[in-house]
Amino acid sequence: NWDRVAAERLAWDSLLAYGAGSADRTDYTDTILIDHTGQTKGSSLNDIASILNVRQENIIYDPDPNRTADFEVILGSSYNSCTFGVIQIN
DSSP: OHHHHHHHHHHHTTOOOOOOOOOSOSOOOSOEEEEOSOOOTTOSHHHHHHHTTOOGGGEEEOOOTTOSOSEEEEOOTTOOOOOSOOOOOO
16 A cells, blocks of 8 residues: 555645555565656656656656656655654664
């Protein structure tokens, strides 16, 4: 259910997202962000990448005029929903 966790994390920042289930493969190490909009102005791309800790080299541009979603996120095994530091217990 990591897809639902990531969607909820995006919702915290007022981005509309939904969990779409498992990816086509299970061997993704890094999280991939696919931009289907083809837009640069007014895009949520940088916000999504920052919130989900997606590195620039893992962003794919795939404009699709018939898209059903502006962005697609494939969560890799390295995905970590915690974005703040963890308090160390001594």
